[in-house]
Amino acid sequence: xxxxxxxxxxxxxISGSLHRTPVASxxxxxxxxxxxxxxxxxNLQRTGSFKVRGAxxxxxxxxxxxxxxxxxxxxxxxxxxxxxxxxARAGISATVVMPANASPTKARASEEYGAEVxxxxxxxxxxxxxxxxxxxxxxxxxxxxxxxxxxxxxxxxALEVLEDVPDVATVVAPVGGGGLISGVALAMANLAPxxxxxxxxxxxxxxxxxxxxxxxxxxxxxVDTIADGLGAPMxxxxxxxxxxRHVEDVVLVSDDEIxxxxxxxxxxxxxxxxxxxxxxxxxxxxxxxxxADGPVVAVLSGGNVDLDRLPDLLGTAGG
Numbered sequence: 626x627x628x629x630x631x632x633x634x635x636x637x638x639i640s641g642s643l644h645r646t647p648v649a650s651x652x653x654x655x656x657x658x659x660x661x662x663x664x665x666x667x668n669l670q671r672t673g674s675f676k677v678r679g680a681x682x683x684x685x686x687x688x689x690x691x692x693x694x695x696x697x698x699x700x701x702x703x704x705x706x707x708x709x710x711x712x713a714r715a716g717i718s719a720t721v722v723m724p725a726n727a728s729p730t731k732a733r734a735s736e737e738y739g740a741e742v743x744x745x746x747x748x749x750x751x752x753x754x755x756x757x758x759x760x761x762x763x764x765x766x767x768x769x770x771x772x773x774x775x776x777x778x779x780x781x782x783a784l785e786v787l788e789d790v791p792d793v794a795t796v797v798a799p800v801g802g803g804g805l806i807s808g809v810a811l812a813m814a815n816l817a818p819x820x821x822x823x824x825x826x827x828x829x830x831x832x833x834x835x836x837x838x839x840x841x842x843x844x845x846x847x848v849d850t851i852a853d854g855l856g857a858p859m860x861x862x863x864x865x866x867x868x869x870r871h872v873e874d875v876v877l878v879s880d881d882e883i884x885x886x887x888x889x890x891x892x893x894x895x896x897x898x899x900x901x902x903x904x905x906x907x908x909x910x911x912x913x914x915x916x917a918d919g920p921v922v923a924v925l926s927g928g929n930v931d932l933d934r935l936p937d938l939l940g941t942a943g944g
Contacts, residue, residue, distance in 0.1 A: 632781060703854050
């Protein structure tokens with residue numbers, strides 16, 4: 626399990642290549658929630674999401690032999706883009722397997738960053754194929770979340786948050802496989818143990834919530850949500866253990882609530898986020914997070930939206 630030193634090493638390793646994303650305040654959201662609310666804008670990160678932090682940290686730690694062979698991964702989109710960009714940055718080849726219904730914008734961006742993109746079935750089928758491709762070609766498989774170096778890279782989000790909002794009382798982050806919230810929770814546990822960390826999943830993709838209920842990491846048979854970035858079909862063994870130890874709770878939101886949060890963020894802050902990126906704000910607006918006194922930080926995890934889908938994504942928000 627990564628510790629604080631691993632997170633600090635990750636920051637030193639990747640900071641020269643990535644953005645230090647801003648923390649924005651929102652008076653409208655603060656008034657709705659009843660606490661000062663700040664937004665960590667990972668939608669403005671390179672490749673459009675926090676995922677590049679972990680991907681670059683993982684790739685920069687490959688030995689020369691592994692770099693020469695290249696890497697493979699599976700993703701619904703943001704991790705694919707992150708690996709493609711980070712691999713190009715490091716001068717190595719990357720193969721990414723994506724489900725057939727992956728966002729065309731994310732698939733195209735992954736190709737434009739230089740990766741070979743393979744579209745295959747569902748996310749579960751894509752995961753199996755990515756492992757097969759990695760084995761057949763001798764590539765290093767980069768897990769999207771259940772990897773200590775990935776988690777350490779994602780945890781650099783929280784290191785920046787603590788510099789910008791040192792008195793933060795509550796941190797809210799979306800949960801797919803759990804890489805982001807694990808890194809955030811580890812940073813908070815070490816540097817701000819009084820702060821509480823909450824995760825948010827969609828009802829249609831709640832592997833971590835089901836894992837916590839069962840007491841072990843589980844797979845789900847299918848996912849059904851507009852938040853493709855949160856559609857991991859499983860909780861990681863490592864991420865589950867971090868969440869079990871250090872996260873206060875994982876709450877659920879509906880797709881309609883995510884759409885409403887996207888519209889609220891766009892209207893009130895002029896920031897465009899993808900459905901996954903709006904999940905934390907959705908939970909705050911819906912009153913799902915029991916708030917302590919003090920500032921709240923919600924992580925806007927990504928902003929990669931298919932523009933042709935935007936009217937439909939915002940269509941249930943009631944104008």
